[in-house]
Amino acid sequence: KAGVTQTPRYLIKTRGQQVTLSCSPISGHRSVSWYQQTPGQGLQFLFEYFSETQRNKGNFPGRFSGRQFSNSRSEMNVSTLELGDSALYLCASSIQGEGTEAFFGQGTRLTVV
Amino acid sequence: AQSVTQPDIHITVSEGASLELRCNYSYGATPYLFWYVQSPGQGLQLLLKYFSGDTLVQGIKGFEAEFKRSQSSFNLRKPSVHWSDAAEYFCAVGATSGYALNFGKGTSLLVTP
Numbered sequence: 001k002a003g004v005t006q007t008p009r010y011l012i013k014t015r016g017q018q019v020t021l022s023c024s025p026i027s028g029h030r031s032v033s034w035y036q037q038t039p040g041q042g043l044q045f046l047f048e049y050f051s052e053t054q055r056n057k058g059n060f061p062g063r064f065s066g067r068q069f070s071n072s073r074s075e076m077n078v079s080t081l082e083l084g085d086s087a088l089y090l091c092a093s094s095i096q097g098e099g100t101e102a103f104f105g106q107g108t109r110l111t112v113v
Numbered sequence: 114a115q116s117v118t119q120p121d122i123h124i125t126v127s128e129g130a131s132l133e134l135r136c137n138y139s140y141g142a143t144p145y146l147f148w149y150v151q152s153p154g155q156g157l158q159l160l161l162k163y164f165s166g167d168t169l170v171q172g173i174k175g176f177e178a179e180f181k182r183s184q185s186s187f188n189l190r191k192p193s194v195h196w197s198d199a200a201e202y203f204c205a206v207g208a209t210s211g212y213a214l215n216f217g218k219g220t221s222l223l224v225t226p
Contacts, residue, residue, distance in 0.1 A: 004156075033213070043203065043216035056213050090156055092214075098207060099145060099164060102214060104157040 002026065004093050004105035012111045018079040021108045025072050025093030032074040033102060034066060037088040046089075049074055050096070081112045115140050117206050119217035126194050127225050134189040134220050136204030145207030146187045147214065148178055152200045160202075163187060174198070199224045 005024040013019050025032050034046040045058040049068035066076040072093075078085055088109050092102040116139040126132050138144060145164055149157040161172025168180040178189045187204060201221050205214040 006156075035214075035216075042218045043205075043214075045213040045215070048213060058213065092157075101147070101159055101162050103159065104149070106156040109154075 004091055004103055006089075006091050006105035006108050008108060009106065010109045010111075012113060013081050014113055015081055015083060017081050018077060019081060019110060020075055020077045021089055021091075021110070023074045023076075023091030023093075023105060025074070025091075026103055029093035029095055029103075030072055031094045031096055031100075031102075032068055032072060033092045033094075034074070034076050035090045035092065036060075037090060037107070038086075043090070046076065078110075083112050086110060086112045115144075115206055115215045117204055117215050117217040119202075119204055119220050121220045122218070123221045123223065125223040125225060128196050129193050132189075132191045132194045132198070132222070134202050134204075134222070136187045136189065136217060138185055138187065138204075138206050140185070140206055143182070146178075146180060147205040147207070148172065148176070148187075148189050149203045149205060149216075150174075150200045151203065151219075157203065160189070194222075194224055196224045196226070198222060 007022045031050045033048040037043045048056045052068045063079045068074045088107045090107045091105045094100040094102040118137045147162045148160040151157050160176050161170050163170050163180045171177050176191050201219045203219045204217040
């Protein structure tokens with residue numbers, strides 16, 4: 001069974017631009033979560049989707065948004081990029097969310113210059 | 114509010130020695146508990162999980178962890194460390210509303226010959 005796939009693996013963007021990251025979950029998994037990892041703040045929860053509905057959202061500004069499609073694939077978007085958005089963005093999938101284990105992708109390394 | 118504490122930022126052990134990584138959590142009910150490992154530039158790999166039942170759980174790569182409710186701890190152990198175990202280890206607690214993992218800051222493990 002294929003794991004969680006995140007594309008692209010690396011991105012370099014300029015301040016003020018926007019970016020879209022993609023996540024394909026493990027087949028049969030309906031919950032997709034996104035996390036931001038930085039050296040200073042560690043791993044922080046962004047949001048979680050289940051059956052195309054956002055069920056939970058972390059403490060991030062509205063510039064961070066996401067969506068989930070009917071095939072459970074998910075995208076997250078960051079608008080008006082800031083230097084502080086440079087991070088490793090990790091996607092995790094699970095069968096149904098709470099009470100089930102989450103499997104992570106390799107992440108997308110975003111660098112904002 | 115939930116919190117997860119990993120008291121040791123860095124740990125150095127000799128190859129073949131035993132290992133214990135500490136994790137303490139603050140949570141109002143019996144939480145879902147996880148240990149993940151991350152190699153440089155990679156995503157997170159699930160080592161083991163605790164949802165309920167037997168408080169000693171076995172994971173992959175020879176790791177085990179023990180849930181102690183009275184101490185609010187979920188320490189990770191391995192009887193004999195291999196050089197390939199050098200990585201960053203994260204303890205995480207599962208939320209009750211939606212699916213949001215709350216991570217500790219991580220413990221960096223260095224294995225010496």
